[in-house]
Amino acid sequence: MPRGTNKRKEAEEGSSDETPPVRQNKTRRTSGNTVKFAHTVQAVSFGEYQQPKSILKTRSEPFPIAPGSPSTARSPSPEPSKEFExxxxxxxxxxxxxxxAEAAINLARKARKEQLEHDLAAVQKELAFTKNDLENVRFSEKIYMQSTEKVMQSRDKLVRALADADKRTETARAEVKEALLAQRKSENKSRALELQLKRADEQVEKxxxxxxxxxxxxxxxxxxGKKxxxxKADGGNGDTK
Incomplete structure (x- = not known):
């Protein structure tokens, strides 16, 4: 059986299918050039596909004959060889x-693009939530700083008030001590005066x-003297009698 006859028939019979049969790691020799289909598809997938070396086609028509030549009639076209087919x-x-492969690459790129767009939308949404959370955190931090500042101011005022109260307390204690000392001095002086008054009363009484x-x-x-x-007066009168 000639080479390639069954394959051509299978190709003609399977031409109604949408996808041709997939060949992997099968080698077909064409005019001395080797084409590996699996490697070719893989190369197309990575964008590194290269056309195989040019193969000289069998001309269906002979070279033109110059006018004036003995035979200007064209020879019939030779039948295409099996190797050409x-x-x-x-x-x-x-x-x-x-x-x-190009269609698969385009579909993969389209799917990848849609996935990237979906991921980008999700990331942008997450970024918006993150920005909102960041704004809330900054607002809370601002309120916290203001509250902390007010607390510190109140604390400073309280410390100053306590210091003033301590000073006033110390001053009041000193004044109380002085008043007690003056009272004691007054009491001592009063006792001394009472004692002097008592002595004076005793002297006055004496x-x-x-x-x-x-x-x-x-x-x-x-x-x-009267008596x-x-x-004497009575005695002088008696002598006179």
Whole structure:
């Protein structure tokens, strides 16, 4: 059986299918050039596909004959050889595989683009939430700083008030001590004055007693003098009789 006949029939019978049969790691020789389909598809997937070396086609028409030549009639076109048909089939299969690979790459790129857009939207949404949370945190931090500042101011005022109260308390204690000392001095002085007054009263009483004794003696002396004078007067009258 000639080479490639069954494959051509299978290709003609399977032409109604959308996708040609996939070949992996199979080698077909065409005019001395080797084409590995799996490697070709892989190369197309990575964007490194290169066309195989050019293959000389069998011309269907002979070279033109110059006018005036003995024979200007064209010879009939030779029938395409089996190798040419096989080569055309291989090229068609390579082109189909390349197109399928390009379509797969485009679909993958489209899916990747959609996934990236979806991820970008999710990241932007998350970023918006993060910014909102950051604003809330900054606002809370601002309120906390203001509250802390007010607390510190109140604390400073309280400390100053306590210091003033301590000073006033110390001053009041000193004044109380001075007042107590002055009171003690006054009490001592009052006691001393009371003692002096008592002594003065005793002296006055003693002087009054002495004065009373002297008055009594003086009265007694006066009475004695009167009595003596009366007795003398009475004695002189008796002598005259």
């Amino acid at each position: 096989e080569e055309e089939f291989d090229r068609e299969e390579v082109d189909t595989m390349r197109k399928l 002087l009054q007693q002495e004065l009373a004794v002297m008055r009594e003696k003086e009265e007694t002396g006066k009475l004695l 003596t004078a009366m007795e």
